[in-house]
Amino acid sequence: MPRSSGPVDSPARLSLISRHLAPSYPLNTPYTVERHPDNIDTSLLPKTQTRALTTDANSSAKMSTQPEHPTLLIPGPIEFDDAVLNSMSHYSESHVGPAFVNVFGETLSMLRKLFQTTDSSAQPFVLSGSGTLGWDLVAANLIEPGEDALVLSTGYFGDGFADCLKVYGANVTQISAEPGSRPQLPEIEKALSEKKYKLLTVTHVDTSTGVLSELKNLSELVHRVSPDTLVIVDGVCSVACEEIDFDAWKLDGVVTASQKAIGCPAGLSISMFSGRAIQAFQNRQTPPTSYFASMKNWLPIMQNYEAKKPSYFATPSPQLVRALHTALTQIVAQGVKERFAAHKAASDKIKAAIAALGLKQVAANPDDQAHGMTAIYLPENVKGAELLPKLGARGVVFAGGIHKAIAAKYIRFGHMGVSVLDPSRGHVEKAIKALEEGLSECGYQKA
Incomplete structure (x- = not known):
């Protein structure tokens, strides 16, 4: 390959x-x-x-x-x-008013159930933007210019994640599979043993090929061979239809979007990051390389909203968040x-x-x-x-x-x-x- x-x-x-x-x-x-x-x-x-x-x-x-x-x-x-669509027609309301703050807080809590995490050090994020914004969150906060990233690509969107990391100054090594297949564990193990990578990214389902990447054994391999490497998953086309066990599989980040299997209109970037990923961000030697996508700006906002305290950095979309709340309520009720x-x-x-x-x-x-x-x-x-x-x-x-x-x-x-x-x-x-x-x-x- x-x-x-x-x-x-x-x-x-x-x-x-x-x-x-x-x-x-x-x-x-x-x-x-x-x-x-x-x-x-x-x-x-x-x-x-x-x-x-x-x-x-x-x-x-x-x-x-x-x-x-x-x-x-x-x-x-x-x-x-x-x-879900009816939730979008909710009347206009303050994004720091008690009613919306309560809905946003419940939405973030339900995301923990969707991702299957009970780790209090992990943190969900819901930002206005597309799934691609998740790439920027990773590239701007979890890796610094000059550090190494290993990207596993099974198609168009794996290549895109690699491009995004390069824009933020990461040194990217890419393992690309032939169309319809995915990189295999021996090849990945060889790459991990040759160089220290700050993070590894994998597209769980690449929408360009319909290829499903296996996560459990991949994460076990990374933690065994390169335990300091963060395991980051592009789950835009997998979250809510493919199993993701965030805690059991020791994942460090999963980024997704509202408009696919979650079943909410487009416009929300949704992600979950582990306590280890948050710590990696906090240990940066240089400032985040984005303003809007900065965890320095968003982490306290998400923590406050989940605690049902009003907070502000940039205006969210109350109607989209309400639609997401409805979609997640249905998902949790189903199991x-x-x-x-x-x-x-x-x-x-x-x-x-x-x-x-x-x-x-x-x-x-x-x-x-x-x-x-x-x-x-x-x-x-x-x-x-x-x-x-x-x-x-x-x-x-x-x-x-x-x-x-x-x-x-x-x-x-x-x-x-x-x-x-x-x-x-x-x-x-x-x-x-x-x-x-x-x-x-x-x-x-x-x-």
């Missing part, structure tokens, strides 16, 4: 991400509106804002107040529960282990259906396959640019490929949150049917 510390081709990366962001269905495509069940009186509801979430007569139909829209099944943002199991069961069903269509995954080894998304190789005679609009015409939105080595060869199916936890929505069945029909329309027939 090649090891590289060279810069990533920025124009190519921008081209790939623009493909990821571009609409994958015609903007003027008409979408079929599903009928409301006859036994539900919708006369009091705005007809343009109600729809049936299922047409399956054997399931309990639920109503949604969301406008009719194509089903979003990309690796984030995901579809949202109505209660995190039950949530992980439900995502795995749904993933197994989806991957079996994909195999039945004669399609292969980018991550060929089942042990390397994520449970919240699937990266699917296209048949040789089918192009993503041709298939994705056909899925869109059937009311389903998948994402195109963004890994620069294979971008045109695959598509990505995100299956997180309510789309798999609420079977009455019928999202999985709708997606598989759309995929089968879309491939057929493109001329593909299983051999």
Whole structure:
């Protein structure tokens, strides 16, 4: 597996991400509106804002107040529960008022349950920003210019984390796997034994490939071979759908975002750092290399909010925090282990259906396959640019490929949150049917 510390081709990366962001269905495509069940009186509801979430007569139909829209099944943002979206419509309030302070404090406490930590020295952070801000938190606070970082890359976002660390002056050694695979423990052990690294980063699920990195044995290896090295996890596409046992696995940092498996609209950078990571920050010889992303500024704010004391450094988003509070309340009520199991069961069903269509995954080894998304190789005679609009015409939105080595060869199916936890929505069945029909329309027939 090649090891590289060279810069990533920025124009190519921008081209790939623009493909990821571009609409994958015609903007003027008409979408079929599903009928409301006859036994539900919708006369009091705005007809343009109600729809049936299922047409399956054997399931309990639920109503949604969301406008009719194509089903979003990309690796984030995901579809949202109505209660979460309703939380966003909360009236304006002071970010240091007692009501909001109480909600924010409860939100931070619930994050401990999500990450599975009871360590009082660990600290959750919730900042306004995207998941990428988590990289900056790590790079600006936990490593100093000139110190060494080991980055394990399984795709586009592993490369991005390496780029971020370089911007802040870290010396980065990168172990990159071929598309669909991940760096192996012997190679990682060799690198750790050759140099002292301040931290190691790993992307738990790289959204560009659907590769799931194993954390438990990796962390055990780091603590055995290089016990002073911090273990940092990019969990943007894994938190709340893949198991993360922060305490038991002795992780030092996990950074994530609100809009993926947590099931909250985009706009919040969410992270958990261990007491050991906080101590590493406090032992810095130089000041943090960011102002907004400085733990010096944010640590006391987070500690105060969790203690339900008003505090201020920069204005949070009360509406987004309330939405996150609702999402976390649902997650805790369900149970995190039950949530992980439900995502795995749904993933197994989806991957079996994909195999039945004669399609292969980018991550060929089942042990390397994520449970919240699937990266699917296209048949040789089918192009993503041709298939994705056909899925869109059937009311389903998948994402195109963004890994620069294979971008045109695959598509990505995100299956997180309510789309798999609420079977009455019928999202999985709708997606598989759309995929089968879309491939057929493109001329593909299983051999």
